[in-house]
Amino acid sequence: MTRLRISEIFGPTIQGEGSVIGVPTVFVRAGGCDYRCSWCDSLHAVDSRYRHEWQPMTAEEIMGKVTELSGGQPLTISLSGGNPAIQDFGPLIRLGKTQGYSFAMETQGSVARDWFCELAPLILSPKPPSSGETVDWDAFDACIAAAVETESVMKIVIFDEDDYTWAREVAAGYPSLPLYLQPGNHTPPGPDSDAIDLPGIMTRYEWLIERALADRWFTPRILPQLHVLVWGNKRGV
Numbered sequence: 562m563t564r565l566r567i568s569e570i571f572g573p574t575i576q577g578e579g580s581v582i583g584v585p586t587v588f589v590r591a592g593g594c595d596y597r598c599s600w601c602d603s604l605h606a607v608d609s610r611y612r613h614e615w616q617p618m619t620a621e622e623i624m625g626k627v628t629e630l631s632g633g634q635p636l637t638i639s640l641s642g643g644n645p646a647i648q649d650f651g652p653l654i655r656l657g658k659t660q661g662y663s664f665a666m667e668t669q670g671s672v673a674r675d676w677f678c679e680l681a682p683l684i685l686s687p688k689p690p691s692s693g694e695t696v697d698w699d700a701f702d703a704c705i706a707a708a709v710e711t712e713s714v715m716k717i718v719i720f721d722e723d724d725y726t727w728a729r730e731v732a733a734g735y736p737s738l739p740l741y742l743q744p745g746n747h748t749p750p751g752p753d754s755d756a757i758d759l760p761g762i763m764t765r766y767e768w769l770i771e772r773a774l775a776d777r778w779f780t781p782r783i784l785p786q787l788h789v790l791v792w793g794n795k796r797g798v
């Protein structure tokens with residue numbers, strides 16, 4: 562039986578980011594990522610030093626844990642990671658749907674899967690220059706193409722002026738994707754630290770709002786990471 566590498570399953574909590582912000586959800590976080598963003602806030606699901614925490618789980622085991630957490634009430638399950646697209650989440654999504662659950666997924670858009678069409682929504686977060694990663698736009702386009710008849714949205718993290726300029730160019734190339742801009746969160750060293758630089762986040766958020774409005778750029782929604790404002794960088798919320 563196929564097993565998925567799972568870093569953590571937690572909730573119910575609220576979705577803290579992007580188009581489904583505020584919606585109650587249970588998170589299923591996959592272990593492993595094909596990227597190494599300089600500012601990744603989920604290193605415990607990326608860095609192989611945390612591999613010992615990742616559990617191989619069947620779709621049935623995952624749904625069992627989600628059902629326990631949700632009290633058996635179907636809700637939206639948020640798949641994140643790491644990059645969930647490097648594993649086959651198709652069987653889990655199909656099983657969960659038979660039980661009334663729906664699935665949203667966060668991915669950077671580097672690997673396309675035919676099961677993206679089962680998501681609602683597919684949240685694509687291409688990485689700006691400050692991440693140190695380079696986007697493969699053919700792979701990104703393949704992700705959009707795979708999400709036939711489902712909603713895809715784009716969420717870009719912005720730390721600085723370079724990222725902002727990049728986001729404007731990228732957005733111009735994808736006029737039909739609803740766009741969300743999110744100020745970057747400089748996580749203090751050590752993935753086990755809950756501490757955040759709240760003044761830094763708020764300064765970047767205010768700067769980002771003012772920057773976009775001064776440009777008369779009115780299409781994106783500009784949102785902070787709500788869960789970070791409430792709980793800091795605490796894991797499992």
Ligand SMILES: C[S@@+](CC[C@H](N)C(=O)[O-])C[C@H]1O[C@@H](n2cnc3c(N)ncnc32)[C@H](O)[C@@H]1O
Binds near residue numbers: 601643685744745748
């Ligand atoms: C941890 S990632 C996992 C999913 C996938 N690998 C991705 O990057 O989209 C989930 C979301 O958090 C965002 N993110 C990661 N680190 C961040 C940070 N330091 N500040 C703000 N957003 C961050 C990512 O851009 C992505 O939208």
Ligand SMILES: Nc1nc2[nH]cc(C(=O)O)c2c(=O)[nH]1
Binds near residue numbers: 798
């Ligand atoms: N509450 C909450 N909302 C989130 N939205 C995206 C998250 C992620 O790490 O992928 C996340 C997370 O870890 N917690």
Ligand code: SF4
Binds near residue numbers: 601
């Ligand atoms: S792609 Fe996502 S999970 Fe992977 S390193 Fe970047 S932010 Fe972290």
Ligand SMILES: [Mg+2]
Binds near residue numbers: 603
């Ligand atoms: Mg997070």
